[in-house]
Amino acid sequence: MTELLKIENLNKSFGALEVLKGIDLTVEKGETVVILGSSGSGKSTLLRCVNFMEIPTSGRIAIAGKPVGTERSRASGRIQVDYRESELIGIRATVGMVFQHFNLFPHMTAFGNVMEGPRTVLKLPRGECEARAETYLSKVGLADKMHSYPAHLSGGQQQRVAIARALAMEPQLMLFDEATSALDPELVGEVLQTIRSLADEGMTMLIVTHELGFAYSVASKVLFLSDGVILEQGAPDDVLVRPKQQRTRDFLRGHATYKLPDLAIT
Amino acid sequence: MEHIWDFESVFTNWRLLLIGLGNTVLLAVVCLGIGLFLGLFIGAARYSKNRLLNVPASVFVEVFRNTPALVQIMWFFFAFPIISPFRIDSFTAATLGLSLNTAAFCSEIYRAGIQSIHRGQWEAAKALGMRYGEQMRRVILPQAMRRMIPAFMNRAIELTKMTSLASVIAFGELVHQAKTISTIEFNPIETYTVVGLIFFIMIWPIAIAVRGLERRLSRHE
Numbered sequence A: 001m002t003e004l005l006k007i008e009n010l011n012k013s014f015g016a017l018e019v020l021k022g023i024d025l026t027v028e029k030g031e032t033v034v035i036l037g038s039s040g041s042g043k044s045t046l047l048r049c050v051n052f053m054e055i056p057t058s059g060r061i062a063i064a065g066k067p068v069g070t071e072r073s074r075a076s077g078r079i080q081v082d083y084r085e086s087e088l089i090g091i092r093a094t095v096g097m098v099f100q101h102f103n104l105f106p107h108m109t110a111f112g113n114v115m116e117g118p119r120t121v122l123k124l125p126r127g128e129c130e131a132r133a134e135t136y137l138s139k140v141g142l143a144d145k146m147h148s149y150p151a152h153l154s155g156g157q158q159q160r161v162a163i164a165r166a167l168a169m170e171p172q173l174m175l176f177d178e179a180t181s182a183l184d185p186e187l188v189g190e191v192l193q194t195i196r197s198l199a200d201e202g203m204t205m206l207i208v209t210h211e212l213g214f215a216y217s218v219a220s221k222v223l224f225l226s227d228g229v230i231l232e233q234g235a236p237d238d239v240l241v242r243p244k245q246q247r248t249r250d251f252l253r254g255h256a257t258y259k260l261p262d263l264a265i266t
Numbered sequence B: 001m002e003h004i005w006d007f008e009s010v011f012t013n014w015r016l017l018l019i020g021l022g023n024t025v026l027l028a029v030v031c032l033g034i035g036l037f038l039g040l041f042i043g044a045a046r047y048s049k050n051r052l053l054n055v056p057a058s059v060f061v062e063v064f065r066n067t068p069a070l071v072q073i074m075w076f077f078f079a080f081p082i083i084s085p086f087r088i089d090s091f092t093a094a095t096l097g098l099s100l101n102t103a104a105f106c107s108e109i110y111r112a113g114i115q116s117i118h119r120g121q122w123e124a125a126k127a128l129g130m131r132y133g134e135q136m137r138r139v140i141l142p143q144a145m146r147r148m149i150p151a152f153m154n155r156a157i158e159l160t161k162m163t164s165l166a167s168v169i170a171f172g173e174l175v176h177q178a179k180t181i182s183t184i185e186f187n188p189i190e191t192y193t194v195v196g197l198i199f200f201i202m203i204w205p206i207a208i209a210v211r212g213l214e215r216r217l218s219r220h221e
């Protein structure tokens, strides 16, 4: 297997607030890593550091074997890195991100949304952008909604368009930040199934979710994040069924009470 | 006092009025064009993190928003030529004053419009790999523009009314022409009534359109 993502001693602070405190993580190509943790534990911040929506305070991130940025110093374990914006823009184009609130472009149709990245960022010829938009909208099961505006789509459909929009960039890594948290319960399934099919096709993914049943069935590795550190990680059976840490147990118990129906989705 | 209405004496001077109308429209259109264009850059400069850009831009906006347009026009006509090597005619002075004034107000409209766009839109655009300019041009401005249109139309209305200030530096727009006609014909009542009506006919439809647009926009959000 090849290493697609390697995070080394990643720290991120906002002013005096230390959010990530020394994250080490390696993700192999084709792996699906699920990140769990209570609110404020730093899950979103971790994802956002991976595509440099947030600039890490220190630490090294390598994508597909290529370290991002230029290392300035490595004093007492803290790795200081200088980044060039042009390099980060290139990274973002190869890492797809799906947001909790979809963030579709409301002034473009589903088709326009999906074409936008290939057109504006990759600067591909128009015909190829259209072909990609068709391919990926069909892939998420929305071939018949191509010409609808986001306002006329259900939440589940909007989120699937957002997934297609990210896929159209043909990314090497996909990040999902609570992709189903804003959806009505009956719309969660269709989005999870779309993500699931990506996992089956071998897409490498980092997924933040509160859907434990989904996490159990789709993850190759589960991380439990607590106060900015990875408290526990391993196979779904180890972390979700036989957690070693008390905090993990408390978290799982708290969620199991009302998240149980999700377990039916396999 | 009995007044005998004599609109005939106004209409025999229709050529003067027509020239005045042409100049009013010309001044308004030119100043709106320049104001919209400059305003975008001034707005961008004002909210950039670079102090060399945002300080001068803020000073500019505050000065033009907090002094009378009449003073601005007179300043460019009477004061500016003394300290600059240029000769300035009344059209140039009026254009300078009113377009800079409009730019100052437009920069604030751009800012409010852009700030009204949800953060998530910037994020989605950035996450796709867009550069700042691309985020702005492809995602933010097209949405913000739609919301700014009523405000820009209000600006156009204000500007059209402000063109009449250029009469004080003898630019031949409608009010200046009216002054001329009423001096020749001794008919200020009729002349200024007609000029008032001309302004009203030009502006009122825009005002109605603005109200319609605002209603439509609020329904869609």
Ligand SMILES: Nc1ncnc2c1ncn2[C@@H]1O[C@H](COP(=O)(O)OP(=O)(O)OP(=O)(O)O)[C@@H](O)[C@H]1O
Residues within 6 Å of the ligand: A014, A017, A019, A037, A038, A039, A040, A041, A042, A043, A044, A045, A046
């Ligand atoms: N841009 C920011 N500026 C300042 N503080 C921030 C910023 N982003 C996040 N934080 C803080 O960092 C901490 C971790 O936030 P983060 O969003 O990563 O948590 P999370 O695990 O995703 O939580 P949730 O489950 O609520 O989404 C929080 O205390 C949050 O307030």
Ligand SMILES: [Mg+2]
Residues within 6 Å of the ligand: A043, A044, A045, A177, A178
């Ligand atoms: Mg979060």
